Amino acid sequence: MNLLVAGGAGYVGSAVARRLSTSGHRVVVVDDLSAGHAEAVDGIRGIRLLRADLAAPGLDRALAAAGPVEAVLHFAGKIAVGESFADPEGYRRANVTGSEALLAWARAAGVRRFVFSSSAGVYGTPEKVPVPESAPLRPVSPYGETKVAVEERLAGAAKEWGLGAVALRYFNASGATDGGRHGEDHRPETHLIPRLLAAAASGSAVPIYGTDGPTPDGTCVRDYVHIEDLVEAHVRALDAVRPGEVRAFNVGAGSGASVREVIAAAERVTGRTVRTKDEPPRRGDPPSLVADISLAARELAWKPTRGLEEILASAWSWHRGRPGGYSGRRG
Ligand code: UDP
Numbered sequence: 001m002n003l004l005v006a007g008g009a010g011y012v013g014s015a016v017a018r019r020l021s022t023s024g025h026r027v028v029v030v031d032d033l034s035a036g037h038a039e040a041v042d043g044i045r046g047i048r049l050l051r052a053d054l055a056a057p058g059l060d061r062a063l064a065a066a067g068p069v070e071a072v073l074h075f076a077g078k079i080a081v082g083e084s085f086a087d088p089e090g091y092r093r094a095n096v097t098g099s100e101a102l103l104a105w106a107r108a109a110g111v112r113r114f115v116f117s118s119s120a121g122v123y124g125t126p127e128k129v130p131v132p133e134s135a136p137l138r139p140v141s142p143y144g145e146t147k148v149a150v151e152e153r154l155a156g157a158a159k160e161w162g163l164g165a166v167a168l169r170y171f172n173a174s175g176a177t178d179g180g181r182h183g184e185d186h187r188p189e190t191h192l193i194p195r196l197l198a199a200a201a202s203g204s205a206v207p208i209y210g211t212d213g214p215t216p217d218g219t220c221v222r223d224y225v226h227i228e229d230l231v232e233a234h235v236r237a238l239d240a241v242r243p244g245e246v247r248a249f250n251v252g253a254g255s256g257a258s259v260r261e262v263i264a265a266a267e268r269v270t271g272r273t274v275r276t277k278d279e280p281p282r283r284g285d286p287p288s289l290v291a292d293i294s295l296a297a298r299e300l301a302w303k304p305t306r307g308l309e310e311i312l313a314s315a316w317s318w319h320r321g322r323p324g325g326y327s328g329r330r331g
Pocket of ligand 1: 081172191206209210
């Protein structure tokens with residue numbers, strides 16, 4: 001198939017783009033490279049990179065070079081919950097306006113298949129954990145609100161012009177792919193696992209955000225899913241798209257780990273001690289977020305196959321191979 005991968009130079013988007021090109025699809029990546037890295041897709045057969053901002057005027061012109069497209073996978077957007085409180089307007093522009101422009105382009109281009117990177121952030125602080133897809137969508141951050149807004153736009157597109165879409169609600173995507181050759185490189189890095197590994201390597205201290213919450217050890221519980229499993233979910237989702245319908249699926253490991261448990265696992269995997277410092281909870285962080293993944297198992301025949309140790313081991317080999325990230329100057 002001819003595929004357009006928006007945000008395909010980012011952490012998850014590039015992993016999916018590489019996998020789809022390896023399976024023989026022709027992939028055009030569109031990315032403004034504000035957070036993505038050209039090195040994540042450069043030189044890979046079957047992938048072409050176009051540089052464009054989805055929310056800027058002239059998207060049609062920028063995407064004319066993509067040629068005919070049969071399906072869109074949409075990863076482009078800003079991803080940091082904390083930053084979204086400081087810059088809600090920037091988050092709406094990048095995530096909602098950008099998605100609206102991409103959908104308008106897709107409609108005009110005759111694209112009827114769409115896979116969207118949504119987030120567990122749509123649930124806010126769920127009443128029930130593990131959280132099923134049927135739980136109310138009550139985001140507690142501007143970031144989460146943008147993901148709900150885009151899911152709503154997809155529903156509108158399904159009704160108005162017959163788009164078929166799958167929204168994958170990611171829990172905590174983590175780990176590295178391609179034997180540690182590609183991994184997470186956000187600037188600044190806000191995520192727990194890359195921060196822990198950088199601290200294991202350097203001896204610096206990692207903050208623990210919240211130590212007396214309503215969880216077994218007081219620290220936040222999250223559901224860490226290996227990037228390779230997440231990639232597989234996209235492959236299944238692309239096949240499962242049904243015309244005129246939007247379906248949402250949780251993509252997580254289906255089990256939780258507390259911040260302290262992740263730290264202990266990181267120490268085991270690296271053989272190093274990780275220094276920590278207790279900090280107050282981070283704004284917009286629910287105490288516990290774990291996915292009920294039974295719907296994806298049933299309808300996408302998808303199941304995660306890798307655990308926390310594999311996540312950490314792969315992320316550690318990425319970190320050790322390229323301690324400065326793609327450009328050698330990690331933020
Ligand atoms: N966290 C932490 N220290 C850090 C970064 C994150 O304690 O330096 C916690 C954070 O509060 C959350 C969990 O680790 O409970 C995972 O955070 P991350 O930013 O990796 O992903 P999120 O769950 O926010 O998408």
